Structures are given as structure tokens and as C-alpha cells.
Amino acid sequence: MRDDIILCGVGGQGTVLASKLLAAAAMERGLPVKTAETIGMAQRGGSVFSHVRLGEGSSSPLIGRGRADLIIAFEPAEAVRQLGYLREGGTVVVSEGAIVPVSATVGGPAYDLDAIMGYLRERVKNLVVVDAAAAALELGSAKCLNVVLLGAASRSGALALGEGDIEAAIRRLVPERFLELNLRALEYA
Amino acid sequence: MHKEFLMGNEAIALGALAAGVRVVAGYPGTPSTEVLETVAKNRTDDVYVEWSINEKAAMEVAAGAAYAGARTMVTCKQVGLNVASDPLMSLAYIGVKGGMVVVVADDPGPISSQTEQDTRTFAQFCKVPVFDPSGVGEAYAMVQDAFELSERLGTPVILRPTTRVDHGYEAIEVADKDAWKSVAPEGFVKDSSRWVIFPRLSVINHAKIERRNEELGSELSDSGYNRVEAEVGSAKRMGIASHGISYTYVCDNLDERDRPRLFKVGTPFPFPEQRALAFLDGLDEVLCVEELDPVIERALIQVCGKYGLSTKIRGKLTGDIAPSGENTVESVGEAIRGFLHPAQLARKNKDAEPTEESTAPQLPVRPPVLCAGCPHRASFYAVKRAMGRSKTVYCGDIGCYTLGNARPLDMVDTCLCMGAGITIAQGIYHVEPDTACFAFVGDSTFFASGITGVVNAYYNQANLTVCVLDNSTTAMTGHQPHPGTGRTMMGQVVDAVSIEAVLRAIGLKTVETVNPLDLDRAVATVQRVADEPGVKAIIFKSPCVVLARPQAKSTIDQGACIGCLRCVRELGCPAIFVRDGKAAIDANQCTGCTLCEQVCPVGAISGGERI
Secondary structure: OEEEEEEEEEOOOOHHHHHHHHHHHHHHOOOOEEEEEOOOHHHOOOEEEEEEEEEOOOOOOOOOOOOEEEEEEOOHHHHHHHHHHEEEEEEEEEEOOOOOOHHHHOOOOOOOHHHHHHHHHHHOOEEEEEOHHHHHHHHOOHHHHHHHHHHHHHHHOOOOOOHHHHHHHHHHHOOHHHHHHHHHHHHOO | OEEEEEEHHHHHHHHHHHOOOOEEEEOOOOOOOHHHHHHHHHOOOOOEEEEOOOHHHHHHHHHHHHHOOOOEEEEEEHHHHHHOHHHHHHHHHHOOOOOEEEEEEEOOOOOOOOOOOOHHHHHHHHOOOEEOOOOHHHHHHHHHHHHHHHHHHOOOEEEOOEHHHHOEEEEEEEOOHHHOOOOOOOOOOOOHHHHOOOHHHHHHHHHHHHHHHHHHHHHHOOOOOOEEEOOEOOOOOEEEEEOHHHHHHHHHOOEOOEEOEEEEOOOOEOOOHHHHHHHHOOOOEEEEEOOOOOHHHHHHHHHHHHHOOOOEEEOOOOOOOOOOOOOOHHHHHHHHHHHHOHHHHHHHHHOOOOOHHHHOOOOOOOOOOOOOOOHHHHHHHHHHHHHOOOOEEEEOOOOHHHHHHOOOOOOOOEOOOOOHHHHHHHHHHHHOOOOEEEEEEEHHHHHHHHHHHHHHHHHOOOOEEEEEEEOOOEOOOOOEOOOOOOEOOOOOEOOOOOHHHHHHHHOOOOEEEEOOOOHHHHHHHHHHHHOOOOEEEEEEEOOOOOOOOOOEOOEEOOOOOOOOOHHHHHHOOOOEEEEOOEEEEOOOOOOOOOHHHHHOOOOOEEOOEOO
16 A cells, blocks of 8 residues: 655644654554655745655655645645646645735735636546635634644545544644544544 | 654664764754754763854864763754864864764755755765765664764764755664663873874874775775665666665666666765776666765766776766756656656657646745744834935845845845854945945854854954844744853753843944834834944844744724735735735734834734733
8 A cells, every 4th residue: 555645835834743643643554654844944934845655665755746646735825836746636635725925915926716726626636625714613723724634635535544543643642632622623524 | 672753863863872972062954953952852861962052163062072982973054064164174184082973964955055065075075984874764774883983983974964864754663762872981081192183193194094985985885875786677787876865766766677777875985986896897877866966976987987997977967967956756757767768758858748837827936934923024124214215235144034135124135154244244344334234143143153253343443233133042943042042952041141241242332232023212223323333233132933922913903904005015924914905914823013013104003912
């Protein structure tokens, strides 16, 4: 079994914890796992990504373009930015909450959410859209968007891990006081 | 042994601890920082660890400890090695008693550095052996072998991971804590013929080093880190040589059932010449897949020349591999296809289809920005407002505040290397005495190498304003303590070194401290201080907003907002955005710094409470 996953979003959205949870879940299953993260300057409001490679047969921690089985995007524009990594027939799970950068309000390229979502719908057959705002409202915190997306990914069938594996990883890695919130987030549909 | 999911840097730290390291010193710098932090988190009581004020200090502390027989480690990024190069060049001649490993993290890309220098080349220059790991597990093993080699040969040894190894994670087998080596140091033994460098000693030791490196090259030819993997399937008399993370890209691009001969080089210096000869045997052509300098490529060309081989060596020098930048799985794949199947590739390029990007919608750009509520924004804004249209130059430095170059602040005219802002401003002043020269320097950078610049400018009668952006931490690399914080990596609370007292001791007559978030006062302070003659300083003091807990957030009264968007256009705060022609605040990001409240011409913003 092999699964190459890309998580992407904007610095501060919790992509790193999500990749740690996936890695821990894979280890629960006894699968080999490698990951790579953006760390450093790019974290300050920049585009960030994590590559997660589950299963045998991969040497590099990074996934080649056109080879990812699944992209979990915390932000629509970031999904498009990473789309070149998706293999033919791959799945994209995307949160539709846009994060508009300062550059778009001070004269840089504009953020056209409709064009971006339209492009994703047209290009990706296996697209799962998560209503991030509704999830945050219902769960009472925007912080658990990462786990909401992991839950959606596990139910999409594109992840070589079950909700049970992720739940075990959450119980192991998430501090007690956030545990209940994250378990509810995992089941949020 | 037990299995742990580790970052490359964590594996290096745990490997060093398992090898019995006693003294660890470094200066933070992406992508190396986590090595020392992991040592501090996991160390036993007999391990001493410090963030030194800069890499030169770290190298010398570690050298002294190694003179006394302890196993020691230095950690820094590649440009940090430039700062530490003076002690390292000489230390290579003097040697060490306890094993000494210098971990230098290279940054192809560069992703978060000023240069794309290659520490393998630096190792050749300073004649010090270097290990080049290709993954987390290998980094763990190599650091332990590096200690053994260092101690056996009495030389410092470099371990040079690159960003993707430093920040890659893998589940690897590591030693249990009770199996860690504990080597009691012998102590310093006086011997001036050994520890005091003089030209006479240098010439003797230089000869020894050259001989040792030649012998070591033979020895390393038998090391498992320098592997030749036989060709599989239709042997084509072709080979690929690679190293580090690029080697894994090579593997991911080859068919296991049909691939050329491989040479993985784990110790690029001294070069494993005999192993290279075994690799080259019977090959017509070799592709060298390297990142940064063509180190292996040049070494193979040298071997071919030395032994009269006719193998053609390809790589960066022949244009098959890009001369700069980071390799990727696909760039390596393309180079390998071009090497193994040139005809196929030419055909494919001819019928190239439009790429994904050409039909995609326009995407917003996300350059890194100063955080919402960052006090640096307020400091830059205060200077900008105070100086208005006067003729100014704003010299920046290395840290979060380099981001002050972005629009709309646009307050960093130069940035070169750690501490250079002050001396660059001095140089500009001597050419343009009518320009108001400002140098912005962070608190950690001030201690690292800013003080010498202030002394130089003061002594040499310059006229400039030093702006110390004191947020009481080393923010960019993840909030490490420094002399001004009064905390050490050993967990002690100590007397903080006062930046103001240092500046006054140098002789500066005007040193003012102001909270940059108190805008009017900050602007008035800048106007007053900049008018003083000579070298003068303003310390903008306000804690890093990532460490401070926000009190109350600001909100914009949509009825009162006149939509002038001055807050948006002048501050560039990521918490402020435009909605229906008026400014609005993202409560998730706002920290209540109140800078926008002080900028709003109609008082429409309120509610914030600054720290």
C-alpha cells in the first residue's frame, strides 16, 4: 500500500500538525512514513506545504509533480497552486474559506474566489469541498480546521488510513484540553 | 533501540547525545536551529549547551572544550560558517583532542538564506573531512561516526545536511537513553608545542593534514556511505553519481528492474577515489546529479584525468544539471531521461502540451509578511513618518524585520549579512554626508555582530542613527534566548546584558528608548534623535507579538469609517482587509496593538489594548 499526500495552506493554519497526525496514524498501522515541511521565513503568512509519503517504495520525502494521490488544501488558492502535483484521477479535499493576503489589497494580483473554485471544480473530478466557515461556527473554533479536513479526507476513500487510525493519533498527540474538540472535528461532516 | 518519528535535525541531536557529546554551542539559523534545541530538550545533566552570541564564539567555545578532551558539537547554517571560518581554518591545523563535529546546514534554493554556498566546497578549502547525509536515518548514523573519526584523527569533522534532510521526517531506530555513551573528558593538558599556532607549527601540520586526507580518502573508499550499486537489467555502460537528498530523487526516478550503475557519495571530502575508480570501471558516460557546487563532478573529472580514463563526466559543467537552485524530483527525472533516453526526450518536448499553469486562474501572491501587531511595523512606520520627504537611507539587517522591505512600508533599502546594516550605513554616510543614514538592527543581531559596527562608526566619526528593534527574543528562527533576555539554554535566569548600557559605554551621548506602539511619542523621538550629531541610537522596545498574549482586539466602526483606507495603504497589516470599500479587521489575527487606531484620521477604530 502506498499513498502520497500533499497538505497545503497558509502559514499558521495548522498544516504541520495535520501532517504529524497523518504520520502518527500511519505508524499506528505499521506503515513506513516520510514527511517534509516548510519551516522558517515562509511561515509568516506565506504559502506552506507538507508532503506526506505513506507506505513502502519511496526514497525521497518529497513527492514529484503529477504523482500525489491526494491533496488536502486548507485554502482554495493554495489548492490551485499545488494542483500540478496531483496525479491523473487523484483526489482534492479543499476548505472553501479564502484567506486574502495583504498583497491583494495593496496592488498585487487580486483574489478571485469564484474563478479559483470554478477552476478546481472543472479540473478535479474527485473534489471534496468543505465549508470551513460552517465547521468553525458549529465546532466553536477555527483552530480545528485541520482535523475537519483529515476527517473529510479519510471518508473520501483516497486515504490509505481509516478514521480509527487518525483518532488514535489524535488521542496520542493532542493535549487533553483540546481532545474533545478535535474528536468532534474529525467526525464533522 | 526503539523507533521514533524524527526530524533530520532531531536525529542529528539524538545521534550526538548517543555518541556522548558533552558541550554543544551554536547560533540559530534556518535550517539548522532544531539541532541545538533538541539537544537542550533531551540532554543529560553532564551535557552543557549554549546559544552563543554568534557562530565564531560557538566554534571557539567548542574548540576549547575539545582541547580539554570533551566531545563537542557546533551548530549553524551555511552563512554562519562564514562567521566562524576564522577559528575553523586555524583549528583545522591545530586539531582537537575530544571529537568535534561541526553541523553546518546548507540551504539550496535558497529557501531562507542569503547565499547558495556549498559547505562541501568549504570543507575542501579548510581541509576538514565532511559527511553529507541523504536522509534522517543516515544523518543519525553519520553524526556518531563523525565523532569517532574526529577523535581518532584529532580533527574537527563537518556534517552538512541540507534543508530537505534537516526538515524531513522519518521513523528511525534510535538508541535508548541508557545506552548513550558517556565519555569522561581527560581535561586540558598543557603543551604549547601543540596548542599554540605559530608559522613553524603550521607548516608541519599542513603537511600532516595533506597526507592524512589522502590516506583518509582511501579509507573512506571502503565506507558504506560511499556506495556503488551495480546496474540492473540492460547494462548500458552508463552511471549516475549523486549525493544527499538528490540521491533520493535519483532513486525515485529510476526503474528498479532496469537502471544504470549508481554511485552515492556520502563523504565528498576527502573524496573516496578508489571507490570512484570501481564505479567508473567500464562506463562510457556518467551523469552527476548534485545540488549547489559540482563537487563530485569535478572530483570524477580529476580521477579520469589522473588515471587516464575516457569516461565522459556530465552534470552542471556540461549544462545537464542546473548550475544553481534546488533540485526537485522532476528536475532530476528530466535530467535522467535526457541522459538515458535523449531521443525520447527530444520527441516529447516537440509535442509538449500546454501546462497546467497556463490555463489556471491568477493566484494571489503570499510573500512572508510581518505578523499582525508586530512592533517592527510600528517602528518602521514611526521612522518613515518622522523623516517625511528628507533624504534618507534605511539600512536593514537579518531577522524578521528584513520583511520591512515590503510594500507599503518599503523601509529596507539594503540588507547584506548579519550586523552589516550599521557599517553599510556608515559607508554611505562617508560618500553622502547630507543623507540621514539609519541602520535597523534586531536585538539578537545587535549582540551577534552589531556592537562592532557601532564602535567602528562611533570611533570613525560617522553621523548615523542606529535603531535597535528590541523585541526581546530571536524571533525569526523560533524565539531563542540571547544575552538581552536574561535566560540561557541551560535554563538559568541570569543578569541580562543591557543594550542601552552597551551603547552608552561605547560613548554614544544620545540613546533613547521608546515603545514603538506609542506612535506620536515614537515619531517625536525619531525627529529629535535624528537631528543630533554623530552616532546616536533609538531602542524601539516592545515584545514579539507571537510571544505576548493579546489583550483586547481593535474593531472598526463601519458607520464611522470613511473608506480612506489609510490603515490599509500605510500599514500593510495582515489583519486589516477591505470589505465593500471600507476597512475591516479580522478578529482571528488582530492583536490589539492599536497602531491602526492611531493612524485612522477619523477615530473609527477602537477597542485595542496594546501590551
